[in-house]
Amino acid sequence: MSATKTYDVISTIIAPDDKLELLSKLEVGQLLNGSSGGLYEMFRRCSLAVLNCDADLDDGHVLLERYKSFEIHVRQVERGIKLELIDAPASAFVDGVMIKGIHEHLFSVLRDIVFIQDEILNNPNTDLNTSEGITNAVFYILRNAGVLNLLRRPKLVVCWGGHAITRHEYDYTKKLGYEMGLRDLDICTGCGPGAMKGPMKGATIAHAKQRVHHGLYLGITEPGIIAAEAPNPIVNNLCIMPDIEKRLEAFVRTAHGIVVFAGGVGTAEEILYLLGILMHPDNKDMPFPLVLTGPESARPYFEQINQFIAETLGIEAQQKYQIIINDPALVANTMRTGIEQVRLYRKAKGDAYYFNWSLKIDQEFQQPFAPTHENVRGLALHKNQPTYLLAANMRRVFSALVAGNVKDEGIRAIEKYGDFEIHGEASIMDPVDRLLQAFVAQGRMKMTAEDYRPCYKIIK
Numbered sequence: 001m002s003a004t005k006t007y008d009v010i011s012t013i014i015a016p017d018d019k020l021e022l023l024s025k026l027e028v029g030q031l032l033n034g035s036s037g038g039l040y041e042m043f044r045r046c047s048l049a050v051l052n053c054d055a056d057l058d059d060g061h062v063l064l065e066r067y068k069s070f071e072i073h074v075r076q077v078e079r080g081i082k083l084e085l086i087d088a089p090a091s092a093f094v095d096g097v098m099i100k101g102i103h104e105h106l107f108s109v110l111r112d113i114v115f116i117q118d119e120i121l122n123n124p125n126t127d128l129n130t131s132e133g134i135t136n137a138v139f140y141i142l143r144n145a146g147v148l149n150l151l152r153r154p155k156l157v158v159c160w161g162g163h164a165i166t167r168h169e170y171d172y173t174k175k176l177g178y179e180m181g182l183r184d185l186d187i188c189t190g191c192g193p194g195a196m197k198g199p200m201k202g203a204t205i206a207h208a209k210q211r212v213h214h215g216l217y218l219g220i221t222e223p224g225i226i227a228a229e230a231p232n233p234i235v236n237n238l239c240i241m242p243d244i245e246k247r248l249e250a251f252v253r254t255a256h257g258i259v260v261f262a263g264g265v266g267t268a269e270e271i272l273y274l275l276g277i278l279m280h281p282d283n284k285d286m287p288f289p290l291v292l293t294g295p296e297s298a299r300p301y302f303e304q305i306n307q308f309i310a311e312t313l314g315i316e317a318q319q320k321y322q323i324i325i326n327d328p329a330l331v332a333n334t335m336r337t338g339i340e341q342v343r344l345y346r347k348a349k350g351d352a353y354y355f356n357w358s359l360k361i362d363q364e365f366q367q368p369f370a371p372t373h374e375n376v377r378g379l380a381l382h383k384n385q386p387t388y389l390l391a392a393n394m395r396r397v398f399s400a401l402v403a404g405n406v407k408d409e410g411i412r413a414i415e416k417y418g419d420f421e422i423h424g425e426a427s428i429m430d431p432v433d434r435l436l437q438a439f440v441a442q443g444r445m446k447m448t449a450e451d452y453r454p455c456y457k458i459i460k
Contacts, residue, residue, distance in 0.1 A: 007066055008090035013075070014098060015082045016107045042223050043113050045408075046240060047072045049226040050105040051085075051092040053233060063227045064408060074110070083110070101233030108145070112240040115144045120242065134366045138241070138249045139355060145239040147218060147254065148354045154343045156216065157335050158188045158255040160270045161195025162263025162444055163229055172295040172328065173198030173261050179332035181206025181215070185339075188254065190247075191219025191238060192229025195261040200234040218254070222247045225266075228406035243368045244399060248273050253356045256339045257289035259331060260321075262298040264444035265405065268435070269398035271305065273365060275313060276391030278320045282360035287345050289338025290321040293331045304438050311431040312394065313387055364392040371400035371410060373417050381424025381432075390428075397422055397432065404455030405445055420456045433458045 048070050052063055071086040083106060092102045120126050120137050127133030142148055157180055161173065177187060177199030187203045189196035200217045207215040219235035222244055231238050241247040251258075252274060260271060271292075278288060292302050302323050309317050324331050343353065351358045369375065379393050400420055403410025414420070422432070439445055440454060 009067070009070070009087040010090050010093055010096070011086045011088065012093075012096075012098070013082050013084050014103060014106070017104065039113070039117060043109065044070070044072055046109045046113065046223055046226050047085075047106055048089075049230045050102060050109060050238075051089045052227075053092070053102060053105075053230040083107075099233055101235065105231050105233070105235065105238045108238040109240060112141065112145060116141060116240075116242050119144070131361065131363045131366055134246065134363075135249065135253070135357075135361065138246050138253060141241060141246070142239060142250060142254065142355070145237065147237055147239055152216075152354060154256040154339050154346070154353045155184060156186045156188055156218070156254055156256050157199075157339075158251050158258045159195065159199040159261065160190070160251075160258065160263065160267055161261025162267050163192050163194035163196060164264060164444055165194045165262055166297065168295055168297055169262050170194060170198050172293075172298075172326075174202035176259065176293065176328040176331055177202025178206045179328045180335060181212070182210060183332050183336050184210060184212055185332070185335060186216035186218070188216075188218035188220065188251065190225075190229050190266075191221050191231040191235045193232060195263060195267075196229065197232040197234065198261075199259075200232065204234060220247055220250050220254075224407050224409070225402070227408065244402075245366055245368050249361060249366060252277065252359060252361070254354070255356075256342050256353075257335045258291075259335065260290070260292045262294045262301045262444070264439050265398045265401040265436070268305070268439075269395050269402060271309075272391050272395040272398065275309070275317045275320055276388045276395065277359065277361055277365060279313070279317055279388040279391065280360050280362060286359065287338065287341040288320075288359075289335055289342070291331050291334055292321055292323045293328075294325065296326045299325050301438075301442065301444075304435060308431045308435045312428055313391055316387065317391070362388065362392070364389055365395070369396045369399055371396075371403040371413075371420075373413065373420060376400045376420045377423055379422070379424070381422070381428045383425070383427060394428070394432070401436075401456060410455075414455045419454070421459055422456055423459045426460045429458050429460045 045064065048063065048067055067087065067089060069087040073084045075082045075084050092098055119140065126137050128137060173195045180187065180199070181203030187199050189199060203215060203217065217234050217236045219231050219238045220241060221229060221231060222241045224244065226240070239250065241250055248270065258274065260267065274290065277283060292305065294302065306318065306323060322334065324334065346353055349358055379396055381393055383390060404414050404420055422429070
């Protein structure tokens with residue numbers, strides 16, 4: 001029997017830079033110590049994910065098993081706080097010193113978890129049972145993270161796409177990031193590897209050439225997915241939202257345009273989320289540039305997505321986006337032109353450039369969906385409902401599959417209760433089944449595609 005592989009670790013104490021506001025003794029004592037149970041464990045998991053960036057791993061369960069002995073503690077000192085790390089992944093350090101970007105991300109994790117617990121979840125003035133209250137919460141978290149800037153003109157492009165993509169597809173994301181950076185556009189992604197890292201990497205080179213000294217590389221994540229999509233150190237502003245629904249709302253509220261690269265179930269979830277919102281009657285006249293793009297090798301992927309949307313949501317949904325294959329410069333110009341339309345629209349409406357208050361997001365897209373076996377079985381997957389609500393329910397299917405593929409709690413639930421059972425009428429289930437089979441065949445479910453086992457069953 002072969003010996004269990006070991007991983008190099010480092011123990012150290014680090015101090016924050018000037019980006020972290022002071023924490024009270026109450027915050028440190030009540031929220032971030034070993035006796036705080038779930039909150040401490042969330043802080044530990046998110047911190048471990050940040051430290052494990054650039055690793056070839058997208059399985060939260062495996063990550064926690066790999067570094068079982070990792071601990072992180074907040075230490076109150078005379079001039080503020082410090083973080084004590086025990087058995088942290090050595091890959092986060094160079095010559096014994098933590099990489100600066102990772103150092104910043106660790107304290108961003110601390111900042112956001114403290115703020116969300118204290119000012120959002122435990123604040124009686126924040127009503128998370130109403131649509132307005134949820135949107136306000138998203139705004140408060142982004143503002144606290146320093147994301148919102150009154151003086152910044154519209155130029156933020158959100159990039160969605162898979163972490164398990166081919167090298168050719170990854171290189172294309174870099175080329176497009178480069179073309180957008182040359183046009184002084186900023187980048188926001190889910191901050192992980194693959195299609196979330198490539199656009200930022202390309203944009204940094206372009207910004208350097210154009211002498212753009214304050215380019216924004218915004219990463220938005222949430223505790224459930226952060227281990228599978230660890231923030232890459234290029235991200236210069238990391239923001240952690242409480243759940244996937246608020247993460248998605250943060251993307252579309254801050255975006256001035258969205259580019260979608262090839263991906264898997266997580267990317268399909270994001271596409272369905274945005275199309276459902278854009279098809280709401282209140283948003284019919286709102287400009288929102290949306291481009292699906294990739295190299296020639298990704299053409300079959302986008303043809304499948306386009307066909308899936310036609311069969312489930314119809315032609316109206318297809319009219320909300322463009323598909324541009326193998327032309328990064330055209331995509332970048334399309335984004336720049338579309339964003340100018342967004343600027344003129346918001347100026348005419350008196351809406352903010354930094355946060356899209358006018359966008360109508362129905363509560364069906366905002367309420368957190370717990371991907372339990374019972375909830376997945378009970379989804380309304382039929383066409384006898386408004387199309388935007390069908391999109392909301394289909395989005396939940398793919399959200400459950402993300403959990404079953406890469407999230408620790410989802411993987412454990414599959415191990416305990418078996419595969420998710422997805423029930424629905426044939427006109428919905430047949431396209432879903434074909435799309436998922438294509439994802440499996442193309443290796444788009446996980447990085448370790450060769451041994452992927454589906455975590456679902458389609459029942460018509």
